[in-house]
Amino acid sequence: MNTTNTPAAVIAPIPITAPDRLLRITWLADHAGLRIEGELDHSTLPALRRVLDSMASGGVGFCVDLNGLAFIDSGCMRALVNATTALHEGSGDQVLTLGSVPPQMRRLFELIGWNQVPGLRLQAAACPGCLKPGPAHS
Numbered sequence: 001m002n003t004t005n006t007p008a009a010v011i012a013p014i015p016i017t018a019p020d021r022l023l024r025i026t027w028l029a030d031h032a033g034l035r036i037e038g039e040l041d042h043s044t045l046p047a048l049r050r051v052l053d054s055m056a057s058g059g060v061g062f063c064v065d066l067n068g069l070a071f072i073d074s075g076c077m078r079a080l081v082n083a084t085t086a087l088h089e090g091s092g093d094q095v096l097t098l099g100s101v102p103p104q105m106r107r108l109f110e111l112i113g114w115n116q117v118p119g120l121r122l123q124a125a126a127c128p129g130c131l132k133p134g135p136a137h138s
Contacts, residue, residue, distance in 0.1 A: 032055075033063030044076070063098075100123070
């Protein structure tokens, strides 16, 4: 794995517990990116922002595999858009690819107009490299 694309300050998997929720974020083994499993809501938003900020600060486009996503609220969708904007504008037109985007999430992005954000790519299929999670980091 190329560790230059993996921010050392972020821990993965990151278990975040709320009364009945769990979020797990793992690094992808052979592609700059993350796999997100569980629920993204107000209680897990701070962890999502930390991870996205760390990835975007690397200045390299990356993928977020959403195959294991059970729920996402609008605040977390906004965090993905903000990370895209930071990456695209601050790092020379880099791209954030969302892979395995659930149809209802894609529809919300379209209704809001966020599917038109420069640097954001929505894919129904998994991103390259999303099939193999990388090792946990501490």
